[in-house]
Structures are given as structure tokens and as C-alpha cells.
Amino acid sequence: xxxxxxxxxxxxxxxxxxxxxxxxxxxxxxxxxxxxxxxxxxxxxxxxxxxxxxxxxxxxxxxxxxxxxxxxxxxxxxxxxxxxxxxxxxxxxxxxxxxxxxxxxxxxxxxxxx
Amino acid sequence: xxxxxxxxxxxxxxxxxxxxxxxxxxxxxxxxxxxxxxxxxxxxxxxxxxxxxxxxxxxxxxxxxxxxxxxxxxxxxxxxxxxxxxxxxxxxxxxxxxxxxxxxxxxxxxxxxxx
Numbered sequence: 001x002x003x004x005x006x007x008x009x010x011x012x013x014x015x016x017x018x019x020x021x022x023x024x025x026x027x028x029x030x031x032x033x034x035x036x037x038x039x040x041x042x043x044x045x046x047x048x049x050x051x052x053x054x055x056x057x058x059x060x061x062x063x064x065x066x067x068x069x070x071x072x073x074x075x076x077x078x079x080x081x082x083x084x085x086x087x088x089x090x091x092x093x094x095x096x097x098x099x100x101x102x103x104x105x106x107x108x109x110x111x112x113x114x
Numbered sequence: 115x116x117x118x119x120x121x122x123x124x125x126x127x128x129x130x131x132x133x134x135x136x137x138x139x140x141x142x143x144x145x146x147x148x149x150x151x152x153x154x155x156x157x158x159x160x161x162x163x164x165x166x167x168x169x170x171x172x173x174x175x176x177x178x179x180x181x182x183x184x185x186x187x188x189x190x191x192x193x194x195x196x197x198x199x200x201x202x203x204x205x206x207x208x209x210x211x212x213x214x215x216x217x218x219x220x221x222x223x224x225x226x227x228x229x
Contacts, residue, residue, distance in 0.1 A: 036218075041222065
């Protein structure tokens with residue numbers, strides 16, 4: 001049973017456009033929602049994260065939108081640049097759930113065309 | 115060295131071989147993790163060590179054996195693997211405790227191929 005569903009699997013966006021990646025979760029005990037960015041040949045790196053007490057968090061060109069009632073959250077990349085081309089993973093954590101660790105989505109392969 | 119370092123970066127082994135993956139973190143963290151990354155699948159948590167104590171084993175086959183001699187080093191011992199075990203094995207660290215398990219620092223991974 002996949003607890004975090006991520007879409008789309010792949011995405012092509014023109015330079016300067018907005019990239020949007022969506023995730024949905026099932027476990028209402030999740031209370032921390034990070035996004036990780038992974039470049040080829042590298043490990044994933046934490047990009048931005050949100051807790052469910054806020055509906056939006058913005059860091060530079062990256063914004064997380066969170067809808068607690070719908071159990072959905074999304075990553076928006078404004079003014080997308082070729083250097084943003086990478087694989088993006090959403091994840092969720094029940095921080096009170098002992099050592100369960102993060103539950104990851106399957107990833108979105110993002111290509112920004114010049 | 116800074117961050118999380120994994121060796122070797124690439125490993126090819128036969129099904130009857132015994133090998134080990136090594137991970138070292140220079141961040142002063144107290145928790146270390148092994149994840150398996152396969153194409154088109156979510157990252158799979160394999161093992162967690164918090165303050166050198168193993169706190170998670172996600173039904174991983176016994177042909178994978180972790181070892182954490184101290185809070186800075188983590189090993190994954192491999193023996194009699196199967197071709198389906200071919201994947202990228204990622205080590206990560208975080209500050210200790212479940213509340214920090216979402217803020218992971220990953221190494222670059224060890225790409226394993228089982229022939």
C-alpha cells in the first residue's frame with residue numbers, strides 16, 4: 001500500500017514557466033511534509049518542508065501549498081530554470097510514530113527546457 | 115571531508131560473494147539510515163540506528179546485515195544477494211530522535227549490481 005502518491009511521474013516545462021508537482025497522502029498522523037531534490041549521481045537533498053499548521057510556505061522560487069482537509073500538498077517552482085532539472089520526491093513523516101521514518105513518493109522527473 | 119560519504123560508489127558482485135558498503139557522516143548526527151532506491155519506486159527504508167541502537171528493520175531479508183559501531187559510521191554487509199537486489203543504496207543521517215527523521219542528509223549512494 002503506497003501511502004504517498006505523487007504525480008506526475010515526469011514533467012517538461014519551458015524556462016521561465018511554473019512547475020507543479022502534486023502529492024496526496026492517506027495517513028492523518030503525518031505531521032511533517034518535506035520535498036527532496038535529487039540530481040543525477042547525487043543523493044537526495046532536502047529542499048523545503050512544511051508542517052500542517054500552515055497552508056503555504058515559500059522559500060525563494062519554491063513554494064509548498066498544503067491542503068489538510070484534502071490530504072494533499074504540492075510543490076510549485078516559479079520562473080523554472082534549466083538548473084532545476086532534477087528528480088523531486090515528496091515525503092511525509094509521523095514524527096510521533098517512533099522510528100518509522102519518512103514515507104516517500106515515487107518521484108517526479110522534471111526537465112526544464114531552455 | 116564534510117557531509118555523508120559512502121564507499122564504494124559502484125560495486126558489482128556475484129550472488130555468492132560477500133561485500134560491505136560503508137557510510138561515514140561528519141555532521142555530528144546521532145541517527146543513521148540505509149535506504150534502497152530502485153527505478154520508479156519510492157525510496158525504501160531498510161534500517162535505522164538511533165544513538166547506535168537499531169530501531170527499525172523494515173522486514174529486510176537477512177542477506178542484508180547492518181552494523182553501526184559508532185554514531186559516525188554505518189555498514190551494510192551483503193551476502194548471497196539476488197539480481198533483484200541491484201539498486202542504489204543510500205545512507206543518510208539526521209539528528210537523533212523521531213522528530214528529526216524528516217530532515218535527512220544523504221550520501222551520494224553506492225550503486226550495486228548483482229550478477
